[in-house]
Amino acid sequence: MDIRLPPEVLAKLQMNNTEDDPKPLTRISRRASLSDIGFGKLETYVKLDKLGEGTYATVFKGRSKLTENLVALKEIRLEHEEGAPCTAIREVSLLKNLKHANIVTLHDIIHTNYSLTLVFEYLDSDLKQYLDNCGSLMSMHNVKIFMFQLLRGLSYCHHRKVLHRDLKPQNLLINEKGELKLADFGLARAKSVPTKTYSNEVVTLWYRPPDVLLGSTEYSTPIDMWGVGCILYEMATGRPMFPGSTVKEELHLIFRLLGTPTEETWPGITSNNEFKAYGFPQYRAQPLKSQIPRLDSEGIDLLNSLLLYEDKKRISADEGLRHPYFKSLGERIHTLPENVSIFTFKEIQLQKDPGYRGSIFHQTGRGRNRRQSIF
Structure with missing residues (x-):
């Protein structure tokens, strides 16, 4: 998949980072520079692997062009008449108000005529x-x-x-x-x-x-x-x-x-x-x-x-x-x-599990076939 930024966005970035101002872009100025993609737009996210699919929803592993972080894209199709929209709206209305270290973060919501995409932090x-x-x-x-x-x-x-x-x-x-x-x-x-x-x-x-x-x-x-x-x-x-x-x-x-x-x-x-x-x-x-x-x-x-x-x-x-x-x-x-x-706290650490078979803590790249919860 091509995860490069569009040429016009790259040009804008280069204009903002000339020889007169060699300092790297701050997060705030970088986000301002990337206003062409920005939050609430499908173009901001690149789909990578498909993680799971149901009748109404498909979940993809993705990457944000704004932050370069991995995300989970929960894409809910709106052409169906029952079930998905009300459940999705319920999930959105709850999660946007829940900010806690032990609750998955909802980063963004993208609404088009055909789908509602919820952008979550990615956990592998x-x-x-x-x-x-x-x-x-x-x-x-x-x-x-x-x-x-x-x-x-x-x-x-x-x-x-x-x-x-x-x-x-x-x-x-x-x-x-x-x-x-x-x-x-x-x-x-x-x-x-x-x-x-x-x-x-x-x-x-x-x-x-x-x-x-x-x-x-x-x-x-x-x-x-x-x-x-x-x-x-x-x-x-x-x-x-x-x-x-x-x-x-x-x-x-x-x-x-x-x-x-x-x-x-x-x-x-x-x-x-x-x-x-x-x-x-x-x-x-x-x-x-x-x-x-x-x-x-x-x-x-x-x-x-x-x-x-x-x-x-x-x-x-x-x-x-x-x-x-x-x-x-x-x-x-x-x-x-x-x-x-x-x-x-440094004193809080996981131990190696006795039945360890190569866990997420010792192996990179897991999750390619992982089915992030979509139901």
Whole structure:
């Protein structure tokens, strides 16, 4: 692909950088010089590899001619009559107001007659790929660092009354520094939890809380906290916690591990018509420690407080950040400004994962076949 600047832009740059003024262009003057391309224009970005495609949206790896930085271009076609535009507009309206080190940055929005292109910062991996790449055997120290970043981004969202509602490893993007960022806010604030994506793929049930599986539409911040618990388990064990393919199977897997709910563990459950119709056996709760031997007692306590049937009793993202599980990261980590990475502190560093197979932190050029989340 030709990523050279257009001749007229080059000429303008050369005029502004004559022998009388040999100093390199500052970022501000460079941006002024490049006003011919500028923000909000498709010409500003060069498409590189295609990262993924659905019925309504295609995601490309790209490069900005303004900054020379890599970007992810989420191109949403507008000729379809349903689905994409309202979901895209929802994502835009949310992300342009969310500025945090652990939330993917929306750099630019380009609207044409045929498409809406969202320009995001580019991250070359996600948590699913990271797990695959370390043979599903992560360092428990790294589990803690990723978990803290997830709660940090989520706490920021929840303070602004934004629910993510589609947390899963594929929607947690990771860059070469180990920074984890929440992505794909297309379902946030939607009025119902859809069962299909843009491309008619079935939405995974694995991270969905039992109250939603049983028909609850009273969504608030605890809807995300159940998914956080499932993700903590998956990082610590290398396998999904509740990989059900139907609602009934998903509930069955949950009840088999955590115990079939009772009035004591979930007040009102015995009068839920959907719950009664399934007629689940009475399972006893299994101790989670036996399922996750590598997770310490504080980590087990945090997990138990996330996976509560009664949604209002689940620990909040804010409370989670202050849980004793994170004590080893030090107190300074709680003083960081919202837009500053936790890796600013030298004592916060990722360790080599025991199942390491050549990770994003030791290998360049990964992500050529990567499918940046588009749904």
